[in-house]
Amino acid sequence: MLDAPDQTVASPEPLDAEAAAAVAKALGHPARIRIIALLLSRPGCIGYEIVDEIGLAQSTVSEHLRILKAAGLVTGEIERPRVCYSLNPSALAPLTRLIETIAARGAAASSDRSICCVAPHEEEPT
Secondary structure, eight states: OOOOOOOOOOOSSOOOHHHHHHHHHHTOSHHHHHHHHHHHHSOSOBOTHHHHHHTSOHHHHHHHHHHHHHTTSEEEEEETTEEEEEEOGGGGHHHHHHHHHHHHHHHHHHHOTTOOOSOOOOOOOO
């Protein structure tokens, strides 16, 4: 019998499930993705323009920014009379590690189609 090749993919660092989930949750709303995209497209200080660009009420945008800030994805610095928001790409590290691990595992699995991980469906007795 031939041994199956090792399908495990080592991660350079252990996965931090809590941190990855927090980042994923923060990115889990279309308005927050639009805020991130806006911050990506305009480097530098962006303040009140976010409300105009996103097209939601100021209080709603503030709540989305609060969630993004709590996850560490966005920072806000007070530059009177406004708050300047910017991205913190390093906050993505836990989610990036998870995605890279999944992608590497998928690549390793697709390279050897002879190994099946799912048991065949069995008919129930009639």
